Amino acid sequence: MAATSSHGTHCRKATELIEVREFRALHWRERVGLWMHLRICSACRAYQKQSRMIDRWLERRANEGPTIQSEALETRIIDGIPPLS
């Protein structure tokens, strides 16, 4: 359910603050506004949770996983450097 807190933080602003908070500390007004908003807005709570999950996935990805076929590329790279005359 969408909702506006008494400080006037609405969903669009709240979701923006959720992203901005990754880069800088929020001002106390922003922090209070966001906190109050999240208390009454389940959609934005869901957004926050899912947004963080996406962040974690983006940070972690491709550190493991199947081996990639790279022989052709290796040959191309080695062929690309100047030969031993």
Add this chain to the structure above:
Amino acid sequence: MDATDAKEQRHRTFAMWVKAHTADLLRYASARVKEKAVAEDLVQLTFVAAWETMDRFAGDSSPRTWLFAILKHKLADHYRRVYREGTPVSGIDLSNDEEPGRYFTTNGHWDGTHAPAEAAAFDDEDQHERLDRALRHCLDALPPHWRSAVEMKYLMNKDSAKIQETLGLSETNYWQQLHRAKLKLRACIQSRLNERSH
């Protein structure tokens, strides 16, 4: 004679690095750009730079760390180029001002069907693989310059100032871009997950 030995040694070392690290570098790059050919080019460019500067490689880090550092530079260059192509006017994205409006009413509330659903199984362990596929798909489906904005966050360890400098835009503009991109990415993932479960 010594010069030839040194040259041979240089070639041997280089070939060893290529054999040892190409697959990992390629996997890293492939997860971060849409086209496989672009990922391969970035890895090749990495090795070209490594070849040219290898005499200066002091060995105080491992070759692997060093190569990854070069690759990250190449990726940053790539994102900057893509970002600029998507935003012809001084880094400002004129084409997508309507985007947040798609999800919110004019009052800034979630617009009915676009509200994130709490039940969406984003963190369900059983869904792990489906989620993985959905994320990959949706990341590739982002407009290229938005993806650049998203990728920069991780490539530059959330160093806002450095990202803005690289992409050539203000702090507020960068956060706006990221917000838009995240809204789209999240919506795409939710709809993919719903689609498949019915």
